[in-house]
């Protein structure tokens with residue numbers, strides 16, 4: 201009995217990402233290679249899982265465990281970076297449209313949302329996400345320490361702030377706070393509003 205998984209390919213890098221204000225081409229190109237690495241890793245792991253004999257699960261248990269754990273890291277890395285790259289390339293400012301309305305409703309003000317996201321990004325080891333939680337019907341700023349920790353079920357990430365050093369060290373050294381401000385200044389809220397629309401998130 202075998203399970204077949206399709207291979208996937210990395211999304212193209214939008215040309216606008218090579219001309220961000222304050223985040224260098226060098227950083228983005230290196231960062232994009234890491235993302236391609238997650239795509240390759242996902243395909244490689246699923247290829248290996250294809251060959252695991254599940255009928256002798258005791259013997260393969262440790263292999264299966266490490267493959268399955270690594271798979272969450274690789275797939276998390278793909279999803280996180282696809283959001284990250286897709287919603288950069290704009291001019292930041294205050295979010296308008298439905299996303300802006302949701303932010304004001306759930307955080308009280310745009311400034312409060314930004315302050316909370318920034319603090320979450322400074323406290324996290326890998327990610328801070330603004331996500332819509334379908335069970336609670338509201339936005340949260342969630343914290344992440346790695347690609348696979350700590351996403352929450354039934355929540356949809358709309359903003360993904362990468363705070364791994366690879367996202368900013370070349371341009372900002374250890375000054376993560378300035379990087380986060382720059383990230384916010386490069387967000388494309390039209391993209392975020394398109395996602396809100398596409399997912400059917402309503403006020």
Ligand SMILES: [Fe+2]
Nearest residue numbers: 231362364367
């Ligand atoms: Fe990253």
